[in-house]
Amino acid sequence: MQTRGSWGFWVLFTGAAVSIAWGGCGDDEASTSGAQTSSSSGGDPTSSSSGGDPTSSSSSGGPIILPDCKTVLVKELNLFEACETCLYESCCYEVSVCGDRSPCPACVTGEEECTDEALEASTALTQCAQADCKQECFDPPGPPVELDCTAPISSPSGGSCVTLGDEVLCNPVTNAPCDGSIGESCDFGAAGLECYPPPNPQGLCAACGPNILYCSGGLTCVGGKCAKFCCDDGDCSASAKCDVNVLDTGTFGICVQGSGGAGGMGGAG
Known part of the structure; x- marks a missing residue:
């Protein structure tokens, strides 16, 4: 659910x-x-x-x-x-x-x-x-995408594509103002985007979900694996792209290989 x-x-x-x-x-x-x-x-x-x-x-x-x-x-x-x-x-x-x-x-x-x-x-x-x-x-399940599993930890965009507001309580690209040092993670939730308390230990492309554990700051669970949030291609590896259609946000997306997906997906929880 x-x-x-x-x-x-x-x-x-x-x-x-x-x-x-x-x-x-x-x-x-x-x-x-x-x-x-x-x-x-x-x-x-x-x-x-x-x-x-x-x-x-x-x-x-x-x-x-x-x-x-x-x-x-x-x-x-x-x-x-x-x-x-x-x-x-x-x-x-x-x-x-x-x-x-x-x-x-x-x-x-x-x-x-x-x-x-x-x-x-x-x-x-x-x-x-x-x-x-x-x-x-x-x-409904969306089209399969191949995640960018070599994406850099840092995001040169600085999360500039995200504006905090009533339903955006944190920046998923930078994880701010969530405290990553104690394991807090910015992710989709009841308020839109919010800081989740630890533990959120799963790294890039690691398995994730409610019966496992969730992704660390800057990542979200897509298709059972942790994907990196991004604003543009510069936040991803050289061979990958930032697909803003996968999460249907229109502003930020996740790093995927090749030309990305056709939209309609979303996190696995």
Whole structure:
């Protein structure tokens, strides 16, 4: 589901635009059977189809009151309206269970690494979304691109193509004002572009994603690998180009080999 990065769940759970990147916990296609346990009539979920407050059963037989589905969607997942509405109608039970299994919401949005306790719930929510809300919550895959894996660390452009504002809280090319010395990284998120807390250890062309780890400052996760942000060709290696169409920003892009892609892609979360 696009959250962090610009592939997967839409949080801009966008893009990020979430887009979630997106990214969600894993980008593999889910079976249409998924882990569907939500009520077919939509609304607030229960462990049955009778409606009412979301509940489950404890080991002692008593009811466990799960978090309200809509509260989790609005306050913890922060998705685009179309995705939020579809999940509320089709995956409400999975959303509520995720809200009850900390840090599942943060795992789904890419803000934290999935723990064993949250993995089952986040996987069930992602599978349900892929099965029932794919059009509303996931971007279609874009054309393949070959990343520039020899791009220089520094960017001569100085990130001049990026202007900070309400939805651009940091410069992805320079990573400012994120503190790279402690592992903060500027990437796509619920606010557009924001500083993500550590750990973000993955280097250029290293594997990345919500079930692995995310990219260090100046990089973003595209197709499961860390790509370098850029303003122009000068930020890339001599044999590569800065493709501003891949992320659909129109201003900054990523360094790719050859003539680049045809647009429509985005980060893997």
